[in-house]
Amino acid sequence: MGRPGKDPWRDQLEGLGAFIRSQRRLANMSLRQLADLTDVSNPYLSQIERGLHEPSVRVLKSIARALNVSAETLLAQAGLLNDEGAGGAPDAESASARVDTAAAIRSDPDLTDAQKEALLGVYRSYIADNSA
Amino acid sequence: MGRPGKDPWRDQLEGLGAFIRSQRRLANMSLRQLADLTDVSNPYLSQIERGLHEPSVRVLKSIARALNVSAETLLAQAGLLNDEGAGGAPDAESASARVDTAAAIRSDPDLTDAQKEALLGVYRSYIADNSA
DNA sequence: AGCAGACGCTTGATATAGTTAGCGACATGC
DNA sequence: GCATGTCGCTAACTATATCAAGCGTCTGCT
Numbered sequence: 001m002g003r004p005g006k007d008p009w010r011d012q013l014e015g016l017g018a019f020i021r022s023q024r025r026l027a028n029m030s031l032r033q034l035a036d037l038t039d040v041s042n043p044y045l046s047q048i049e050r051g052l053h054e055p056s057v058r059v060l061k062s063i064a065r066a067l068n069v070s071a072e073t074l075l076a077q078a079g080l081l082n083d084e085g086a087g088g089a090p091d092a093e094s095a096s097a098r099v100d101t102a103a104a105i106r107s108d109p110d111l112t113d114a115q116k117e118a119l120l121g122v123y124r125s126y127i128a129d130n131s132a
Numbered sequence: 133m134g135r136p137g138k139d140p141w142r143d144q145l146e147g148l149g150a151f152i153r154s155q156r157r158l159a160n161m162s163l164r165q166l167a168d169l170t171d172v173s174n175p176y177l178s179q180i181e182r183g184l185h186e187p188s189v190r191v192l193k194s195i196a197r198a199l200n201v202s203a204e205t206l207l208a209q210a211g212l213l214n215d216e217g218a219g220g221a222p223d224a225e226s227a228s229a230r231v232d233t234a235a236a237i238r239s240d241p242d243l244t245d246a247q248k249e250a251l252l253g254v255y256r257s258y259i260a261d262n263s264a
Numbered sequence: 265a266g267c268a269g270a271c272g273c274t275t276g277a278t279a280t281a282g283t284t285a286g287c288g289a290c291a292t293g294c
Numbered sequence: 295g296c297a298t299g300t301c302g303c304t305a306a307c308t309a310t311a312t313c314a315a316g317c318g319t320c321t322g323c324t
Binding site: 162163164175179182188 | 271272273
């Protein structure tokens with residue numbers, strides 16, 4: 001009966017949950033301990049670990065930090081971080097002129113911090129795009 | 133009651149929203165066009181762009197693909213991938229002479245003319261916003 | 265003028281993320 | 295034996311993400 005075929009969603013969540021659970025056990029932590037570290041309730045953590053819910057960015061970040069794994073790893077495990085057609089190239093890193101513009105933005109007194117972040121994000125994405 | 137305290141989330145959300153909006157405009161897309169590509173409703177996109185809501189990972193990824201930006205970039209903007217308090221001192225930057233941001237953008241050899249235009253447009257809109 | 269049509273945005277409604285309270289099972293110590 | 299502590303889990307609730315419908319404005323068209 002329900003052979004949905006098209007719900008890769010649940011599978012990804014289960015993968016993510018299984019990964020989190022294994023990492024937690026590896027650290028010899030109980031659900032409640034992890035809950036205490038993450039400010040997320042232990043029942044909810046339990047549900048996440050069994051793939052019943054999709055944690056928000058806030059919760060994901062919190063878990064990643066508590067378990068000492070990078071958020072990228074977490075998302076990769078979940079299969080949620082599959083960018084393809086997009087920027088493609090990870091990062092070659094370091095050009096030359098980039099520094100000038102980026103530095104100018106960072107030191108611009110007319111921009112708020114949030115605006116600097118956003119502007120730098122746009123700038124970086126251009127560079128990445130061009131070098132692809 | 134009040135949960136007074138903190139939300140650095142709002143700042144982060146506004147940065148993310150501004151980034152998405154600038155990318156969408158760069159691609160000359162309307163909210164509805166982007167909504168169509170992402171399977172996210174246009175009112176909700178509008179609210180995300182103004183920092184009123186925190187989009188889920190699923191939505192973020194969808195937006196990233198539609199806008200041809202890497203998911204990593206978007207997630208970093210969302211505050212998931214940044215932080216790293218590790219090293220301590222970031223790249224200590226020089227508070228050297230104040231550089232004109234607009235000039236730096238215009239003379240950047242890594243940007244196409246269209247990208248310069250777009251970046252300057254975003255920059256100017258920030259300045260205008262701040263002095264309002 | 266008037267009418268389409270697209271634009272971005274506000275307003276309620278629904279699905280889902282997330283919490284607090286409590287259960288039964290398995291260990292300890294009295 | 296019976297308390298007390300933990301474990302992971304379920305149930306009922308609240309908060310929030312997300313949607314569908316509609317509003318006001320600005321174009322361009324005839």
